[in-house]
Amino acid sequence: MDSARGGRRGREKRQGRKQDRDVQLSKSHVLCSASWRPAAGFQMGTDGFLFVEDLLANPQFNSYTLEDVERVVATNDKQRFKLRSNPENGRLEIRANQGHSIQVSDLELIPVLAGSPDCPVEAVHGTYLRNWPSIQQHGLSRMNRTHIHLAPGLPGEDGVISGMRKNCDLAVFIDVPMALADGIKFFRSENSVLLTAGNTEGKLLPKYFVRALRLRPTRSVLPLQ
Incomplete structure (x- = not known):
């Protein structure tokens, strides 16, 4: 009984840590405000999209994986983000649907x-x-x-x-x-x-x-x- 209870608590603790990481990722300054800039090492298109691999290569996000990003986008209750394959090269991109602090000219509004x-x-x-x-x-x-x-x-x-x-x-x-x-x-x-x-x-x-x-x-x- 104690072993089963301990196993359940361990799973709950790991799940809690995953949820905390997801919240941290979804509420990060870069994702939440879509304010990635060349000065911060990000290259954003005029449509507001950023290559996911560039995001994950940044020191602020290198502890996350593609699976983490896909999960946050899929489970965000306010549907703040959009993932797509770049129409020219097929690379995966992410964009915030709103909340921009810099001008995004092709946001499909x-x-x-x-x-x-x-x-x-x-x-x-x-x-x-x-x-x-x-x-x-x-x-x-x-x-x-x-x-x-x-x-x-x-x-x-x-x-x-x-x-x-x-x-x-x-x-x-x-x-x-x-x-x-x-x-x-x-x-x-x-x-x-x-x-x-x-x-x-x-x-x-x-x-x-x-x-x-x-x-x-x-x-x-x-x-x-």
């Missing part, structure tokens, strides 16, 4: 068009209550990213797999058609996250806010003014 059947009435940006005073006054900012991220709904709702962190305690709802009418462009990524660069200053102004919702400890609507 789908434009959201006003009046189209798939144009959402509203979209949600997840953030934190500590940021609300600034957001309430100045609007949402893309900060050092190329886009502001918006989800089609709140986490857990039907079809919502990505677009905000699970620990966000504030949701700001955006009037997408109104922003489109003002010339602000929106795009949909491969994992259904809505992306916008905002206005010329990289912002979505408060006039586009439909409502603000505190998510925890209990849900409550916050005044917009």
